[in-house]
Amino acid sequence: MNHLNEEELIAYRDGEGKGRAEMSAHLEECPECREELARIEAVFAALDAGAGSGSGLRAASVAATGAAIAGEMGGVVGRII
Ligand SMILES: [Zn+2]
16 A cells, blocks of 8 residues: 555544545554644644634645645754754
8 A cells, every 4th residue: 555645644633534444554654643643733733723713624724734834844944944
C-alpha cells in the first residue's frame, strides 16, 4: 500500500470507515505516516482550541489551510535554524 495522503489521514482521524482497516494496518507499520497523522492531529487540536464552533465543512477547510500553513512554517523554521 502507498503512503497515506493528507486527505486520507484527515478522513482516518475523522473516523470515516472507507479503507479504515487498511489505513490502520499501514499506520502500524509506517512511522512516516504516523508522524504525518500526529502533525495533522496537532493542527486540528490547535484549531479546535482557537476556532471555537463552526460547521464541519468550514472547520475541515480551515484545517486543511492550517495544515498547509503549518507545513510552510515548518519549512521556514527549518531554514532559519
Ligand atoms: Zn506510510
